[in-house]
Amino acid sequence: MTIDDYDDVIALMKQTPGISLRDADSLAATERYLQRNPGLSFVAVASGAVVGCVMCGHDGRRGYLQHLLVQPAHRRAGIASALVERCLAGLASLGILKTHIDVLQTNALAQQYWAGKGWKLRTDIHRYSFTRSGDANA
Numbered sequence: 001m002t003i004d005d006y007d008d009v010i011a012l013m014k015q016t017p018g019i020s021l022r023d024a025d026s027l028a029a030t031e032r033y034l035q036r037n038p039g040l041s042f043v044a045v046a047s048g049a050v051v052g053c054v055m056c057g058h059d060g061r062r063g064y065l066q067h068l069l070v071q072p073a074h075r076r077a078g079i080a081s082a083l084v085e086r087c088l089a090g091l092a093s094l095g096i097l098k099t100h101i102d103v104l105q106t107n108a109l110a111q112q113y114w115a116g117k118g119w120k121l122r123t124d125i126h127r128y129s130f131t132r133s134g135d136a137n138a
Contacts, residue, residue: 063099
């Protein structure tokens with residue numbers, strides 16, 4: 001994925017139920033993210049159109065996936081698994097062997113997907129967030 005894919009990726013996100021877009025998904029923020037995590041985010045293209053994407057980054061110790069999605073017409077073809085594997089291989093090449101993804105509690109389809117792929121639901125931690133601006137959409 002490059003910043004040139006931004007418009008197509010955002011359009012795909014907007015048409016996908018369960019995906020939450022925030023101010024942090026702006027063009028400028030996405031460009032910073034891609035520059036900070038080069039070669040770790042990917043798009044899937046079919047017939048010249050973006051049909052899937054995943055964003056991947058790390059903090060130096062742990063990997064993080066965001067926004068894995070595939071258009072419904074292209075699901076069940078291994079695209080999501082291939083996108084995730086590319087991310088995990090890229091992280092492993094950096095020595096990062098543990099990766100997390102946040103899934104909204106209301107996104108049952110994503111929860112089913114990740115559990116079916118062997119990812120473990122963490123019940124031993126709670127995620128706390130702080131937004132400096134107080135803007136709930138940050």
